[in-house]
Amino acid sequence: MKGTFFNKPLEWNIETVGESWQQGSSINGTLKVKNHGTETISLADAGVGLAYAEIKKIHARAEGALKLDATTTFEQKELKAGEEAELSFSFNVGPNSPVTDKKASYYLAYGRQFNENHLQSKIEPKALYTKIVGLLDTFHRFKQKEFKASKKGVEFKLLPPTSRDMANIESLNLTFSMDEDKLVMKYDFQVKKLDTSSVTTKINKESHSIEKLLAPKEYSLGKDMINQDTLLKSVEAVLSEVKLKNVY
Incomplete structure (x- = not known):
């Protein structure tokens, strides 16, 4: 599963291993960011997180809709002009974690402060x-x-x-x-x-x-x-x- 998001001057690309996951498994993937600007950008608060949210709140773009369960941040704290950074991530989905249904789902929230963009992550029953x-x-x-x-x-x-x-x-x-x-x-x-x-x-x-x-x-x-x-x-x-x- 892939996702791309542009928030000038940064380009974000996220890719996961698999399209859906069962309870008790793990969501693995990579997040890449590239600085297309001419100035150095801080990555101090940037990365990817596993978050749970009500689907209708996501569609309405409600503030604070994503409730973070776990996060991973870049070791590299700044990105120079033209530079690219990559972050590998792995999030455990507990055996009793909520499955994706009509009302709510897990999401991979990524970017600065984990709220620039998100990718729905379908969790299925064991x-x-x-x-x-x-x-x-x-x-x-x-x-x-x-x-x-x-x-x-x-x-x-x-x-x-x-x-x-x-x-x-x-x-x-x-x-x-x-x-x-x-x-x-x-x-x-x-x-x-x-x-x-x-x-x-x-x-x-x-x-x-x-x-x-x-x-x-x-x-x-x-x-x-x-x-x-x-x-x-x-x-x-x-x-x-x-x-x-x-x-x-």
């Missing part, structure tokens, strides 16, 4: 999460509608199957996060339950939450390999609990 969502689709026909950043991880909104045994489940929001090396899966169901306590029978909607904490051996068989059997057993246990308590 591959582990998308593979588990794939299991829910393949074996239980829960369809992914969307995902978004949550306070502690990534929330996937899933549409339940139309099968009779799950007719009571109206929706499922499944939130993934990491607690050190343990996988946290928080299921938030909206379920329908028959109310027979009143004179007229009616259907109520209730929230039902279940949280599972899985050790590495329970969700992984090694690099890029999920423990499908154990994960399916965990998912099926959760679904059975909801159906048993709420089926009508």
